[in-house]
């Protein structure tokens with residue numbers, strides 16, 4: 093599978109978001125990773141559907157919306173209307189509401205013609221979401237605890253990537269995207285790809301680089 097690089101606009105200067113989107117597109121990004129935070133599921137607040145709506149006309153690249161929010165089902169409509177191509181919700185935010193909430197949310201995303209994904213934190217065994225693999229277009233394995241860019245990659249997640257890729261193959265879902273988010277750098281990207289991830293999110297590695305195109309190429313291998 094071709095490795096896709098999804099730079100996170102969490103690391104952009106929000107006062108110049110339009111320029112950031114243009115820069116990422118010309119630097120060869122495959123998707124734009126939009127880190128949505130609500131100040132409750134995670135401490136910081138970043139942005140909502142309006143940011144996605146405003147950047148939508150600036151790029152043809154898929155907008156990969158990572159909802160680090162409580163009650164994510166309530167947000168699906170806003171992001172689908174805004175033009176999101178992928179909406180990923182957190183296992184932890186859904187499971188606290190009810191057993192069926194996560195599957196219902198994934199179904200709702202799909203019903204809007206948007207790709208759906210489930211995200212698991214570093215401390216959640218990936219087996220917890222195996223039952224949802226048949227529903228998911230993507231599985232997001234957090235390699236940091238969500239909330240902040242610029243954190244260090246948690247190497248124990250490599251084993252989870254292997255398990256996720258193996259399980260997807262076992263159930264005949266080879267095309268499932270396995271996305272890794274948090275602390276991805278030029279130093280660890282090869283190991284992350286070898287473990288089986290095919291979508292790499294990178295915020296600080298791209299935005300702190302003096303040559304984003306070279307960095308994106310390097311992350312893609």
Ligand code: DX5
Pocket residue numbers: 100102103125127158160236237238239240241242243273274275276293294295296297
């Ligand atoms: C955490 C965010 C970050 C971001 C990537 O909640 O999801 O992981 O996307 O940040 P870097 O690449 O700077 O670790």
Ligand code: ZN
Pocket residue numbers: 100125126127158273293
């Ligand atoms: Zn993210």
